Amino acid sequence: MDQTKVKKSGGFESMGLIPELYRAIKNQGFNVPTPIQRKAIPQILAGRDIVACSKTGSGKTAAFLIPLINKLQNHSTVVGIRGLILLPTRELALQIASVLKALLKFSDIQYSIMVGGHGFEGQFESLAANPDILICTPGRVLQHLLEDRLKLSRVQMVIYDEADFLFEMGLADQLKQILTHLPSQKQSLMFSATIPEQLSMFASVGLKDYIFCKLDKEFQLPDSMQLHFLFAANDNKLSALIYLIRQLEDTCLVFASTRFLVDMLSYALNKFHISSVHVYGKMDQLDRKEQLDNFKRNQVKVLIVTDLASRGIDLPFVANVIHYDYPSNPKIFIHRSGRTARAGKAGYVYALISSEEILYIKETMIYVGRKLVNEGDFTDPSLAFYGNMPIELLMQNQEKLNDLNDDIEFQNYKEIATRANEKFRKTRGSAKKVKTNIDTSLVHPLFKDKIQVEEDTKDMLNQIKNFKSTQSVIEIKKFESNQKSDPFMKAVSHLKDVQKRKPLPKIELKEQPKSLNIENFMDQKFFIPTQRDPTKKSEFEDLHKITLEDINPFVISDGTDALRKRKQMVWDKDKKKYVNPKATQQQDKEDRGMKVEKGKQNFKKWQKQTSIQLQNVGEEEDQQMVSRAKELFKRRQMRGKGYYFNQEEGPQRGGKQEIKRPEQLLKSKKIKKNLKLKNMEKGKRRQIEKKHRKNKL
Known part of the structure; x- marks a missing residue:
């Protein structure tokens, strides 16, 4: 009998991978x-360009990393x-790097790895180490290309991950510039969950x-x-969110439309003693990493985020996803919900729906192919369940x-979040x-x-309401006659006497003539008016002014009517959308002028310090x-973690210093204070800085 093993058809064994x-x-x-790996990997290994479209969590990352390594x-x-x-975000780059490392x-x-928000010196050293694979965001790699530090003439395979998100973030122009630095003979792969129109247009140019x-x-x-x-x-959404989180035992990921709403929810949950952290795009990178690490280590139960986390942030084993407000685009809802139920594990998605958002859920369910029902089997994948939250449960908090x-x-927080949500609703497309x-x-x-318990209580109250006494009227009157001396009965009798009294006639007061001249009497320098001048804006309004740029750009739908009405937006024929010409010109000026020159100076300074070419x-x-x-790169990473190699670099050899000196404690306290001030809302930060300046004077 032949003892040779037969290879399984369709498995990794039959793909001809290196040992x-x-x-x-x-x-x-x-x-x-997975199905996408089984279909895409053989085509990539054969040298074909592909555009792969598959749902979130289907194994797209390994589908392009395995052929690349092979x-x-x-x-x-x-x-x-x-x-x-x-890739579109630095969080996604770190996630891809962890899979590639394995x-x-x-x-x-x-x-x-070459992404924004990281130091240039470390990236110079990593380029000098001659890497085979470069994981990068378009903005940072384009900056290195413009400053003549990076050449891509030997690239054999280029991969666009989350390609639809790349174009939604307005990175199409940067991708086209990068395309000019790539060789013509290369293999191109595009992986995405959805295929927008711009991506298909780019695929026809960049792929063969x-x-x-x-x-x-x-x-x-x-x-x-x-x-x-x-x-x-x-008005009841916050109460519903608090009740829902308390009922859920596992970790929860809460999505909100704007960073101002994220701040408000985080403050409210902490007041209710619910451990939570929050993350949004404008947060400092170190603070963001610390918050995510706390959530990944299960030190907190709730993570509140904008749509930044719907893609790009590696959040393993999220059991529950809660939509605090519903997105207008079904695609965004799918990416949000895709953070749970990954790799075949069970997941639960809850969406808090107001009356004006009902049409959106109906539209989304048509796309995903699920039927909205009020009763049925929860494990049926073809059903989605709806219903209201009883007011009795909401009143508990x-x-x-x-x-x-x-x-x-x-x-x-609430006032700022409300105004930001009004901006968001204006830019949100109609259902x-x-x-x-x-x-x-x-x-x-x-x-x-x-x-059910509440219904039993209502039944009991109804029984009390419909109760009929078995005593006769004579027996009740006899009982009342013995209680005339009771203080309560005296008070009731007195109240009846008061009600019988006739009301006094009303006298109209005559308006007294003004004897003082207010204009002469009022001291303009020290006088505090009792009413605000309606022609002047308050200082609070100026400090908390919200612009359209403060709203997460990913939640703004593609075809908004509100953006077209704004005078500063101009139709761009190439981009097929409205753009701000002044902002584009200013950015181009920085990219081609000041930023490039500054980057070259930093590179020369690094070369002089390290003597590396x-x-x-x-x-x-x-x-x-x-x-x-x-x-040098390893030393830089170790210093970032608090480890040093000699006395010149740090306070000790080898290990991390456990006991800090007084000056080190003061320095770390100052750094934390500055980071807290930096991540604070702009208006509040200005108030604190203004107060500090007054104290110094």
Whole structure:
């Protein structure tokens, strides 16, 4: 009998992968490829350009990393980047790097990360180490290209991950500029959850004879995900959120439309003693990383975010996703909800829906192919459940919410968030007019068991209301006659006498003539008026003025009517959208002038300090130079974590200092204070700075 093993058809064994890569895949526990991997990897290994479209969490990352590693095979001693991965956010770059590191466990291929928000010196050193793969965001890699530090003439494969998000963020022009620096003979891969019009136009230019890999509808959710739509008025949404979080045992990811609303929700949850952290785009990078680490280590239960986290941030094992406000675009709803129920695990999505948002959920359910019902099996993947939250449950937190509304700081957060949401609603596209037969009076099936006790209480009250005494009128009168001396009866009798009294006639007061001349009497310098001048804006309004740029750009829909009405927006024929010409001209001026010149000066300064030269593409790598660059890069990373290699670099050798000196404590306290002030809302920060200046005087 032949003892040779038969290879499984359709598995990683039949794909012809190099041994080091196959061993790393098995080491990660990947036994069977996902559908998108099974369809895309053979086409990529055959050298074809592809555009792959698959839902969030379907294994797209490994679908392009496995063929990339298999094509490069090992580290090249010839200088030049051979694999380029372009992504929209730095969080997504770090996530891709972690997966790539695991797949390169048994390989000598080198990779580097080049994203915004990180120091240039470390990126200079990583480029000098001759990496094979470069993971980068378009803005930062374009800056290195313009300053003549980076050459991409040896690139064999370029990958556009989350390509639809790249174009939604307005990075199409940067991608076209990068395309001019790439060789004509290269393999191009595009991976995305959806395919917008701009992406298809770019694919026709940047890709040659590509294959379109699409397994299912663009708008589809995993079968292991449960959808629950909870009807609640805007004034009751905060109470509904607090009740819902307290009922859920696992971690919760709460999505809000603007960063101002994120601040308000974070403040409110902390007042209710619910451990939470928050993240949004304008937050400082160090603070953002610290907040995410706390959530990943399960030190807090709730993470409140804008749509930044719908893609790009690696949040493993999120059990519950809550939409505090509903997005107008079904695509955004899908990406938000896709943070749970990943890799076949169960996930739960809850959306708080106000009356004006009902049309949006009907439109979304048409796209995802789920039926809205009020009763049914929760595990049925073809159903989505709707219903209202009983007012009895919402009133449980009402007393503390009333106290919170009296909080001055919360009032400021709420006022700013309300105005920001008004801006958001103006830019939000209208829902399609679809026929709705949703009864908003029905209770959601999740709460039917909980309100049974309330219904029993109501029945008891109704019985008391309908109670009829068995005593006769004579017996009751006899009892009342014995109680005339009771103080309560005396008070009732006195009240009747008072009510019988006739009211006094009203006397109209005559208006007295003004004897003082206010204009002469009022001291303009020290006089404080009792009423605000309506022609002048208050200082609070100036400090908290909200512009359209403060709103998360990802939640603004593509075809908004509000943007077209603004005078500063001009139609761009190439971009096929309205743009601000002044902002574009200013950005181009910075990219081509001041930023480039400053970057060249920083590069020369780094070369002078380290005595390292970047080698030209195609040269044989200098082992001594590469080793020195790697050592400097490693030292820089260790210093960032608090480790030092000698007395000149830090206070001790080898380990991290556990006991700090008084001056070190003061310095760390000052750094934390400055970071807190930097991440504070702009208007509040100005008030504090103004107060400090007065104290100094």
